[in-house]
Amino acid sequence: MELIKEERKPKATLSGSYRYAWQQMWKYFLYLFLIAIIVGVSESPTSILKQTENVDPTATALVLQLLAAAYMLLFLPVIKYGADLLELRAIRNEKMDIVEIFDGFKRKYLNIILANLLTFALIGFGFVFLIVPGIILACRLVFVSFLVMDKNMEPIAAVEKSWEMTKGHGWRIFGMALFAIPVIIAGLLFFVVGIVISLMLISLAFAALYHAIDSDPNDDLLIDES
Template structure:
């Protein structure tokens, strides 16, 4: 968690906070919600509504791309600049796999949770790192699930504890800003998006930190695949 915080506060980490904040604000502005109060507003209709919907999809895809680039940057240990290769390399294929894999991941965890809470949590921890393999190692979603399953073997209880600690940290930070957000109107709404973006980047940075430790020196069985593309951990 400390390493995730250090990565978040680097120049690149702060750049990603700004990017996610801008995308989050854009998403709110395009949705039928008020930025200052969170209350619904009258939906736009016709051409304007269709255009706003299209822009919302673009913003959502851009957010996925930003997450992929952030994972690659954190995994490569880049703190000052973001290499162009991280933005260009197979980004369309990676984005498609992250979107489809995200849907499959959510359905698997939801199904396990409906059956019984423990299977859902087990799948959540076991498959959580699939997106890192997609973004960093150019695997497809199915390969990412398999690699994550192997990576987390023998460490799932501790990884669950890490997930709980990160979740609690995010909740505490959000609660700490709840009063200013409520009192500052539209400025508070913007502040809320910035705080949310910082938490998102921290989660990504902590995820990569745990991934690095498990692959490079952590206990437990390591996956059979090894990174073969530039900008990934050796």
């Protein structure tokens, strides 16, 4: 019986990114599962904003909305950017330290917050006027968090670099986002654990694509030759 050979590098394709992400997810499952739990717990306070949107605008509700908005802008991005870095380490087979998910509060904090605000504003601006520009911007700026954390780039430089890196990959990124829909549906069939695994796989797939393009931006068929 022939054993399936483990891939050492992802291909810069939809199938290659998801396949490599699937391989690495099981290789570092406990680390990645804990990261997903931390991100999930960190996102839970944002439900306060949604719960108070449709109630009477009392002083208490307004204060809760302001606190939730501040949390979403000044705290949550740091956790998410840290998670992206750790997922990239899993893709690269690098040493992972869970506490690094909080490193953004000590280092790069301003760059993370400003990069997140700039990306959100650009994508939001695109969606306000026409849906298509918003989708294009969302696809082309998908690597901003990786560039801030991995390359220590400042916000504007990260946005410009992401735009450059994703040139020629826009449809592929859009396809990966669409493919995430059936992945999530499949996860829902297995309830809570299934949806967590689905979200882990999707995040890792984008990290794999970033790694593939970053390793050799001129080669769409990166794969181990040994």
